[in-house]
Amino acid sequence: MKLELLKRAVESAAAGQPAALVTDIKSGLQELIQGADFKGNIRQSESLIAAIRQALVDDRSTLIETPEGKVFIEVFNPPLRLMVVGAVHIAQPLARMAAMAGYAVTVIDPRSAFASSERFPGVELSTEWPDEAMARLKPDRRSAIVTLTHDPKVDDPALIAALKSPAFYVGALGSKKTHAARLKRLAEAGFKETDFARIHGPVGLDIGAVSPTEIAVSILAQITATLRADRLKSRQAA
Amino acid sequence: MATNSGDNGDILEQAAKWRGQGKGVALATVVSTWGSSPRQVGAKLAVDDSGAFVGSVSGGCVEGAVIEEGLAAIKDGKPRLLDFGVTNEQAWDVGLACGGKIQVFVERVE
Structure with missing residues (x-):
C-alpha cells in the first residue's frame, strides 16, 4: 500500500470531506475515493460503486465479495x-x-x-x-x-x-x-x-x-x- | 455508527516516521469481525522491520502472529489475509479468548 493514499484519506476526513479507501485483497491494489464524485480509476463495476456509496452513507467499513475477489472498503468520515x-x-x-x-x-x-x-x-x-x-x-x-x-x-x-x-x-x-x-x-x-x-x-x-x-x-x-x-x-x- | 479515527493518525505518523528512516514497514488492518471482538473493522497496527509496533488489531491476543506476518510481508511484498478465531486449529496458540473471529489484512507500506 502507498502510505500517501492513507494519509490523504485521513487528512480528507479531518478537513470534513468523507473518503473511502478501496483495497483489492488479492493484489493489494488500492484506490482513494473522495467525496461523492468518483475520480478514481479503479475497475469499478456498478455493484462495487453502489457498495462504496452505501458504506459512505452507513459510515461503516466493510469487506465485500465481488466476482473478481474480496474487496475492502474503508470509510474515513470526519471526526465526531x-x-x-x-x-x-x-x-x-x-x-x-x-x-x-x-x-x-x-x-x-x-x-x-x-x-x-x-x-x-x-x-x-x-x-x-x-x-x-x-x-x-x-x-x-x-x-x-x-x-x-x-x-x-x-x-x-x-x-x-x-x-x-x-x-x-x-x-x-x-x-x-x-x-x-x-x-x-x-x-x-x-x-x-x-x-x-x-x-x-x-x-x-x-x-x-x-x-x-x-x-x-x-x-x-x-x-x-x-x-x-x-x-x-x-x-x-x- | 461512527468509527472513531483518533488513533489512526498516530499510527500513520509513526509509520511515516519509520519509512522516513529507511525502515521496512507493514500495516495490518482489521477488515471483518464476527461475534464478540475487541477491535472494530478499520483498527490498525503498524510494524517496522525490527518488530517494533504501534496500534492494535485485538486486545493483545493475536498481535504476536500479526507482527510475524507483517515481517514476512516486509520481506516478500505480498499482501496477506489472516483469519483468527476459536474455530482455528491453533485456537489455544493464537486465538481470541473472547470467542470472536476476525480477519486481518496485512500489507507492505511503500
Whole structure:
C-alpha cells in the first residue's frame, strides 16, 4: 500500500470531506475515493460503486465479495464533534479525554478569562456567545453538546440551539433543582416534553463522581453510551 | 455508527516516521469481525522491520502472529489475509479468548 493514499484519506476526513479507501485483497491494489464524485480509476463495476456509496452513507467499513475477489472498503468520515459550553474546570479534562477518544472538540465561553489558551493548551476555543458559536459550527447528527456554566445566560442559548439541531447527545450540568428550573424556562421558550427527553440532566452517568476529572469521565461515558446505543441494545437483548 | 479515527493518525505518523528512516514497514488492518471482538473493522497496527509496533488489531491476543506476518510481508511484498478465531486449529496458540473471529489484512507500506 502507498502510505500517501492513507494519509490523504485521513487528512480528507479531518478537513470534513468523507473518503473511502478501496483495497483489492488479492493484489493489494488500492484506490482513494473522495467525496461523492468518483475520480478514481479503479475497475469499478456498478455493484462495487453502489457498495462504496452505501458504506459512505452507513459510515461503516466493510469487506465485500465481488466476482473478481474480496474487496475492502474503508470509510474515513470526519471526526465526531464535541461542543463544550463553559470553559470551567470540568471542561479541561473533558476536552483532553474527548480528543483522545477521537472527537474534534470546541470549548465555547464568552468569558475570555475562562476560555484562555493557558487553561486549554492545544484546544480549539471560541469566545463567541453560544448562539453565535452554534450558528457557525452547525452541530449535526455526529455532534455532542454539553453545557457546563450553570449560568442561564450562557447555557440556555446553547441548549436552545442544541435542541433545534440533530445532535446525537445533549447534556446539561446542574442539580435536579437547577435542571427543573431550566426545563421551566425552556418550556416558556416553546419547547416540549419530547425536547426535554433529549437533554441528559443532571449530566453524566451516575458513578458517584466527585472531582472535575471524575465528572468528565462520567460525561464522556454517557456520550459514549449514547453513541453506541445500538450496540448496547443488541447486547442486552442477547 | 461512527468509527472513531483518533488513533489512526498516530499510527500513520509513526509509520511515516519509520519509512522516513529507511525502515521496512507493514500495516495490518482489521477488515471483518464476527461475534464478540475487541477491535472494530478499520483498527490498525503498524510494524517496522525490527518488530517494533504501534496500534492494535485485538486486545493483545493475536498481535504476536500479526507482527510475524507483517515481517514476512516486509520481506516478500505480498499482501496477506489472516483469519483468527476459536474455530482455528491453533485456537489455544493464537486465538481470541473472547470467542470472536476476525480477519486481518496485512500489507507492505511503500
